[in-house]
Amino acid sequence: MQDPTERFRLIFFEEASEAIDAIEQNLPLLQSSNGIKDVTDDIFRAAHSLKGGAATFGMSALTDFTHLMETLLDDVRSGTSSISDELVDCLFSSLDVLRNLLAHHQDNTPIEETMLQTVERELMLLIERQNTDVDAPEAAMIASKNWEIRFTPEHNIMHSGNDPIRYLKQCESLGELSVTCDDTKIPLWEDYQATHVYLSWKLMLSNAEKAIEKQLLDDVFLWIEDECDLQFEALPDLDEYATTARLDASELVTSDDASTTKLEINDTTSKSMSPKKSQTIRVDLEKIDSLINLLGELVITQSMLNVFGDADQSHDDERLKNGLSQLERHTRELQEGVMRIRMLPISFCFSRFPRVVRDMSKKLGKRVELSIVGEHTEVDKTVIEELTDPLVHLVRNSLDHGIEAPAVREKKGKSSNGMITLKAFHQVGNIIIEITDDGAGLNKDKIFAKAMSAGLIDSEREYTEQEIFDLIFLPGFSTAEEVSDISGRGVGMDVVRRNIRSLSGTIDVRSEANAGTTFTIRLPLTLAILDGQLVRIGEETYVIPLLSIIESIQVSSQQVNRVSDQEVTFKWRDEYIPLIKLGHQFGLQEVPEPVSEGLVVVVENEGKKCGLFVNELMTHQQVVVKSLEANYQQVDGISGATILGDGSVALILDIPSLLSQTRRLS
Amino acid sequence: MTVTALDANANDAASSVLEEWLSFSLDNTHYAIDILRVIEIRVWEPVTQIPYAPRHVLGLINLRGAIVPIVDLKQRMALCAEGQQKGCSVVLIVSVRIGQNEKIMGVAVDAISDVLQLSPEQQSLPDFEIAIDHEFVRGIAEHQDQMVVQLDIDQVLAISEADNQEAV
Numbered sequence: 067m068q069d070p071t072e073r074f075r076l077i078f079f080e081e082a083s084e085a086i087d088a089i090e091q092n093l094p095l096l097q098s099s100n101g102i103k104d105v106t107d108d109i110f111r112a113a114h115s116l117k118g119g120a121a122t123f124g125m126s127a128l129t130d131f132t133h134l135m136e137t138l139l140d141d142v143r144s145g146t147s148s149i150s151d152e153l154v155d156c157l158f159s160s161l162d163v164l165r166n167l168l169a170h171h172q173d174n175t176p177i178e179e180t181m182l183q184t185v186e187r188e189l190m191l192l193i194e195r196q197n198t199d200v201d202a203p204e205a206a207m208i209a210s211k212n213w214e215i216r217f218t219p220e221h222n223i224m225h226s227g228n229d230p231i232r233y234l235k236q237c238e239s240l241g242e243l244s245v246t247c248d249d250t251k252i253p254l255w256e257d258y259q260a261t262h263v264y265l266s267w268k269l270m271l272s273n274a275e276k277a278i279e280k281q282l283l284d285d286v287f288l289w290i291e292d293e294c295d296l297q298f299e300a301l302p303d304l305d306e307y308a309t310t311a312r313l314d315a316s317e318l319v320t321s322d323d324a325s326t327t328k329l330e331i332n333d334t335t336s337k338s339m340s341p342k343k344s345q346t347i348r349v350d351l352e353k354i355d356s357l358i359n360l361l362g363e364l365v366i367t368q369s370m371l372n373v374f375g376d377a378d379q380s381h382d383d384e385r386l387k388n389g390l391s392q393l394e395r396h397t398r399e400l401q402e403g404v405m406r407i408r409m410l411p412i413s414f415c416f417s418r419f420p421r422v423v424r425d426m427s428k429k430l431g432k433r434v435e436l437s438i439v440g441e442h443t444e445v446d447k448t449v450i451e452e453l454t455d456p457l458v459h460l461v462r463n464s465l466d467h468g469i470e471a472p473a474v475r476e477k478k479g480k481s482s483n484g485m486i487t488l489k490a491f492h493q494v495g496n497i498i499i500e501i502t503d504d505g506a507g508l509n510k511d512k513i514f515a516k517a518m519s520a521g522l523i524d525s526e527r528e529y530t531e532q533e534i535f536d537l538i539f540l541p542g543f544s545t546a547e548e549v550s551d552i553s554g555r556g557v558g559m560d561v562v563r564r565n566i567r568s569l570s571g572t573i574d575v576r577s578e579a580n581a582g583t584t585f586t587i588r589l590p591l592t593l594a595i596l597d598g599q600l601v602r603i604g605e606e607t608y609v610i611p612l613l614s615i616i617e618s619i620q621v622s623s624q625q626v627n628r629v630s631d632q633e634v635t636f637k638w639r640d641e642y643i644p645l646i647k648l649g650h651q652f653g654l655q656e657v658p659e660p661v662s663e664g665l666v667v668v669v670e671n672e673g674k675k676c677g678l679f680v681n682e683l684m685t686h687q688q689v690v691v692k693s694l695e696a697n698y699q700q701v702d703g704i705s706g707a708t709i710l711g712d713g714s715v716a717l718i719l720d721i722p723s724l725l726s727q728t729r730r731l732s
Numbered sequence: 733m734t735v736t737a738l739d740a741n742a743n744d745a746a747s748s749v750l751e752e753w754l755s756f757s758l759d760n761t762h763y764a765i766d767i768l769r770v771i772e773i774r775v776w777e778p779v780t781q782i783p784y785a786p787r788h789v790l791g792l793i794n795l796r797g798a799i800v801p802i803v804d805l806k807q808r809m810a811l812c813a814e815g816q817q818k819g820c821s822v823v824l825i826v827s828v829r830i831g832q833n834e835k836i837m838g839v840a841v842d843a844i845s846d847v848l849q850l851s852p853e854q855q856s857l858p859d860f861e862i863a864i865d866h867e868f869v870r871g872i873a874e875h876q877d878q879m880v881v882q883l884d885i886d887q888v889l890a891i892s893e894a895d896n897q898e899a900v
Contacts, residue, residue, distance in 0.1 A: 363797060606781055652783030697835045698792070698801040701783055707792060707799045715780040715792040715799055 078119045079172050080348075085112040086164055087417065093157055094420040096142075096149055103143075110139045111292075116164070118289060127177065128167045134189045135160050141193065156188045158421065210300035211277050217287075218266035219294040221259075228290050230263060236286045241273030270301075351447070354407050361404050362690035365595065368397045369687050370711035398688070401595060405446075412490045412499070413441035415454045419461055419488060426465050427484075433472050434465060434484040443490040445497050449589055452569050453499070456562040460501045460585050461486065463559075468505030468583050478580060480504065499587040508577040510534050517543060535575050539563045570705060572722065596691060598708070598718065600684035601667060604649040607716045609689050609708060614721040616668045616675070618683055636677060638668060645677045646724065652703070671722045678719075687711075691718060703727065750849045753873075755880055756824070756841040758806050762880045763841075764848060764873070769885055771825040771836065773844060790840060795825060802838040803889060809864040828889045837889050848875050850882070 089112045095105045117132035135157070142149060163185045169175040215237070219230045237243050246268040253264065271278065280298060287296055371390060416438050427434040445453075469475075469484035476482050487502040510531060517523050517537045537543060541560040566573045571589035590596075598609035599618075619638075626636045626645065634645040645666065666677040689708035694701055694717075705720035753764035779791025779802050788807035792799050802823060805811075823838045850873045857871055870882040 366797075648783075652781075692797075692799050694792075694799060697799060697837060698782070698789075701785075703783055707780075709794045709797065709799075713794055714778070715794050717780065717782070717792075 075123055077348075078123060079168060082116055082119060082168055083165075085116045086161055086168075088112045089157070090161055090421055091417045093154055093161075094424060096154060106139070106143045110136070110143050113139055114292075123171075125167070125171045127182075128164070128171065131160070131163060131167060131182070131186065134186060134193070135164075138189055138193050153192055156185065156192055158425075159185050160189065210280075211273055212301040213269075213271040213278060213283065214299045214301050215269040215271060215283065216266070216297040216299075217269060217294060218296075219263050219290065221262040221264065223263055223290060223293045224261055226293060228293065230265075230267075230290075230294075233286055233290065234267065234269065237269055237271055237283075240278050240282060240286070241271050244270045246270075266295075349407075354404075357404055358408070361401055362595065364397060365401065365688050365690050366709050366711070368393055369689075370713070372685075372687070373711035401688070405595075406444075408447050409444040410447050410450055411442045412445050412450060412497075413438075415450045415457060416441045416488055416490070418454070418458075422458060422461060423465065423486060426462060427469075430465065431471060432465065432469050432484060433482055434469055434486055437485065437487045439487060439489040440491045443492060443497060445490075445589070449497075449569055452565060453587075453589070456565045456587075457488075457499070457501070459562050461488070464501060464503040464505065464583065468503035468507075470506050480580075493588075497589050499589070500584055501587075502582060502584040504582040507579040507581055507583055508535050508538070508575070510579075513537055535577055538575065539573070595688055596718070597686065598689045599667070599686045600710070600716065601678075601680040602682040602684060603678075603680050606649075607684065607710065607714070608648070609716050609718040610667060610669065610678070611705075611718070611721060612686055614669045614671055616670050618665060618667045618680075621664065621666045621677075636666070638675075638677065641675075643668070643675045643677055645679060647679050648719075651727075669721045669725075671725050674725045676725055678724075689716075689718065750851050753848045753850055753880075753882060754824070755845040755848050755875070756822070757843050757845055758809075758841055759811060762845060762875075762878055763805075764850075764880050764882050765824070765826065765885045767847060769826045769828070771827055774823045774825060774838070776821050776823055776840065793823075793838065795836065795838075798836060800825065800836050800838055802840055805839045805841055805888070808839075808888060809868060811864065826885055826889075828886050830886070830890055835889075839885075839889070846875075848873070848880065850875075 089109050092105050092109050092112075096109065113132055113136045117129055117136055120128035120132060138153070138157075142153070159181075163178075163182050166175065166178050166181065170177045217230070217233070219228075223230060234243070234245060248266045248268065249264070251264045251266065252258070258264075271283075280300075283298060284291075287294070371393065419438070420436055423434055423436040464486050465484075469486070470478070472482040475484065485504045487500070489500040489502070491498055514523070514529070514534050514537075517534075517540070520543060522537060522540050522543060523529075538559045539562075541558070543558055543560065563573050566587055566589070569589055571587060573588075574586045575583065576586070577583040597612040599612050599615055601608055601610060621636055626634060627642070634647070635642045636645055665680050665683060667680055667683075668675060668677050689710075691706040692708060694704065694707055701717075703720055703724050704717045705723075706718045707715050708718060710716050752767040754767045754770050755762050755764040757763070777793060779793055781791045782789060782801070785791075788804050790802045790804050792801055794800075821842065822844055823840050824844075825836060825838050827834055827836055829835075856873075857869070864881070868883055868888045870884045873880045873882055
């Protein structure tokens with residue numbers, strides 16, 4: 067077992083990076099909303115908890131730096147400082163420093179001293195300027211010999227491991243302390259909760275020799291200032307407090323315990339109303355994955371039972387069938403539930419873009435607004451992780467190549483501010499992500515010329531506009547004339563497409579000159595389970611994803627046109643679509659020549675259609691997708707394998723890949 | 733060799749590193765693979781054919797939820813003509829290292845023979861032509877007056893891209 071503090075450190079790092087992300091997300095809002103209270107409060111809170119955690123683990127560099135940030139943010143929060151562009155920029159670069167410092171503490175990455183120092187200097191400068199600008203009284207500098215402190219902890223302060231008595235004792239170290247305990251808030255016995263604190267205290271602190279700075283008092287209560295109500299009042303010099311009952315801090319403990327016995331007497335009506343919070347727990351992804359695996363096995367077992375249930379015609383037991391169908395329903399619900407655990411809103415991925423766009427547009431001298439639509443759309447966690455890099459690349463491309471410089475835009479009669487839209491939504495079992503810009507659009511001639519010089523063009527052919535646009539996805543294609551550090555780092559659109567494909571998704575581009583470009587990414591919601599139609603082709607059983615099937619029909623030989631031995635088409639709803647003999651195409655042994663009169667399953671993907679000859683349509687059921695690559699390798703036209711109810715292996719057809727092969731043949 | 737106390741010790745050490753090999757037969761010849769690589773032995777069961785697969789890859793089976801390819805060893809080592817795959821009755825499930833990955837595969841053989849204890853010194857590299865490719869062979873050992881070909885199972889089961897091309 068690892069060192070327990072190590073575990074807390076890990077949690078701290080996780081929370082810290084979340085806090086930084088939260089700040090990053092909120093910062094752009096800060097400017098647009100010009101200091102809406104909630105936003106500044108959120109940012110301040112995140113910075114504050116970061117500082118607290120850092121101090122706990124003795125990461126002094128981090129503590130000092132966050133303290134600076136916090137001071138600045140506090141000024142912003144209290145309204146003493148205005149939100150300038152400079153300030154937001156400085157805070158952004160502070161986040162980079164924070165990440166660097168965190169990485170330093172986590173894996174000993176070297177600290178980037180120069181960056182740290184510049185940003186620190188900027189921060190100090192800003193803080194200084196705020197203070198001279200507004201000439202705000204520095205609250206922390208107030209000092210007095212006598213203080214009256216009202217300390218009212220929240221009921222559940224003990225839950226976070228804080229013992230209020232400790233803070234009283236700590237105050238004692240600052241001077242002579244006298245404490246009055248207020249127990250009027252103790253509720254009736256039936257409402258009393260043993261772990262809650264119902265007491266509040268009035269502290270009279272005095273130090274005859276020297277004044278106590280408020281800063282010192284703040285420091286005492288630093289850890290719990292969010293969890294209690296504190297009022298400080300500097301009192302004029304007094305030698306005596308006549309009416310206060312003198313209580314030593316240690317006696318207070320007994321008073322706290324004793325209070326439980328006084329409950330019947332105290333008849334106050336204060337009831338604890340704990341605010342409703344959205345409750346979350348952190349779970350290791352591995353645990354969820356093993357749950358999903360187990361569920362996969364359950365789905366298989368369930369379909370196995372269905373096979374038996376169907377085969378067992380002799381009994382014809384109604385109850386068995388009812389039970390089975392109920393089991394199926396529950397399994398499906400369970401599966402959806404478990405899958406939902408892995409689903410995260412895509413805002414986890416989108417949230418980084420406001421900054422990307424801000425930073426880059428500044429660097430490029432362009433004015434770009436980013437609008438994000440549908441950030442609550444939920445996607446599988448692994449998909450989000452794999453999606454982020456391609457999306458960043460696409461957005462950078464739009465900024466760099468798509469959006470024109472403000473002057474050019476004005477000349478074209480467009481608003482000088484460019485617009486990039488990130489949009490996510492669900493569509494029949496897929497998630498669609500669109501990246502749209504209102505820039506110049508793809509330059510058809512330039513792409514064609516470039517592809518020509520890269521040898522990607524088949525000179526024998528005529529290319530439609532769309533086909534030319536699709537050329538940008540080919541390996542070895544990049545139109546960036548000079549390699550900038552923004553896009554064109556040798557990572558081309560082909561890598562983007564490969565990443566998307568590895569998630570079994572597709573990417574398309576649509577573009578119109580001077581109106582803009584839209585990239586559309588289509589991804590399956592989850593990669594683990596799909597609804598499939600089982601078909602028999604020759605001796606083998608295959609699974610066709612139900613989503614890609616349009617219909618299954620009986621075709622007579624008159625409808626089939628044999629163009630040559632290889633190419634067969636047939637007329638379907640007034641259009642000719644190719645027919646594929648899978649057994650033949652896959653090169654399987656002992657495939658009986660498919661009868662020209664047979665069942666044809668019409669499948670579709672992105673408007674392309676084809677028919678598949680099958681010998682028999684079997685049931686449709688949910689199948690658990692297993693990878694072929696785990697022990698074998700990827701196979702063209704096959705997206706994976708699954709295990710059927712009888713324990714045999716069936717391959718899942720990859721319809722998009724089959725369709726692209728037919729296009730190549732024709 | 734003069735037998736000293738030191739040498740005797742060395743001999744002891746050598747015998748303690750005896751390797752165990754599982755021997756099996758293919759067309760009356762004996763082959764063996766490192767027993768530590770063998771996960772289990774199964775009887776032949778019907779497989780699911782794989783599209784575009786090289787001829788020696790017979791198909792896929794379900795091994796307790798994992799999808800495992802089965803390789804016909806005779807065809808893989810070009811010991812018989814194409815399409816001839818009779819007589820395979822036993823499947824050895826083995827773990828092989830291909831590149832960085834560890835994969836689980838099955839090899840179909842005629843029959844399992846024995847577990848042999850061989851010391852590394854006992855094996856020698858053949859300096860004569862044998863029926864199979866030299867790169868598949870780790871060494872030749874002798875057991876009860878019979879030649880046993882020790883196979884390098886990683887090499888034998890390395891299914892490369894080139895094999896695929898050939899199949900298509």
